[in-house]
Amino acid sequence: MKHYYFILIIFLFNSCQFMEKQVPSEKELLQKELKSINWKEVDEYPSLSDCDKIESKAQRQQCFFDVLTQLIQEKLSVDTLSMLYPKLDTIEVKVTIFPNATMQFEPQFPKDSVAYDRIKIDSILKARLVDFPKVNPAIKRGIPVKTQFILPVIIKVEK
Template sequence: MAQLIQEKLDIDTLSILYPELDTIEVKVTVFPNSTMKFEPQFPKDSVAYDTIKIDSILHARLVDFPKVNPALKRGIPVKTQFILPVILKAKEKK
């Protein structure tokens, strides 16, 4: 899943807009009905970044994911949350 998120974000200009930002932690929530929600987790001192802009870029790019089955607890689908570190690769011009 982390690789798929990285591939979707490689298309965008996050690494160009914020070259000092090399990793974003994304909280992924998988709901019992198999829907997913992505929330970027910023450090407390993240005033240097336009968090609203980064959040909107993430939501625009992280669509059309393959279906993910929710976790099961005693045979019942439950909500699951985890944090994925997503590495932003800076593209070098040759």
């Protein structure tokens, strides 16, 4: 009977080695995690203090776009842009929000457009689009990230 216990104990110690599983390396785990992340979307969109109190993520995003578009329209409505280019009723503005909460505005023109002085319009935008309220950057996995989007801005002609 002693031999059976001895053989049973040896078998138990050796059987643990058969149950070992391969542990993936750090690089494999990292690659798997990076592939699972959707880099095209953020967890939280940029927001303004006016929109922070809204609970719904979709409504907070829409509020941000509406308020930002309205602020840009107000700043451009007092300018000579509509007088210089009377046929220009809408301009697309590429907005970049950096992780440090700074913003950059860049006008977008059709590729075949030669009717507009891009440098002049760009300088007008840079001169007018300043002093915005503090913007909270977009968040991805708890880290502020850079976001870009294009806003169509209607240039109003005041008479």
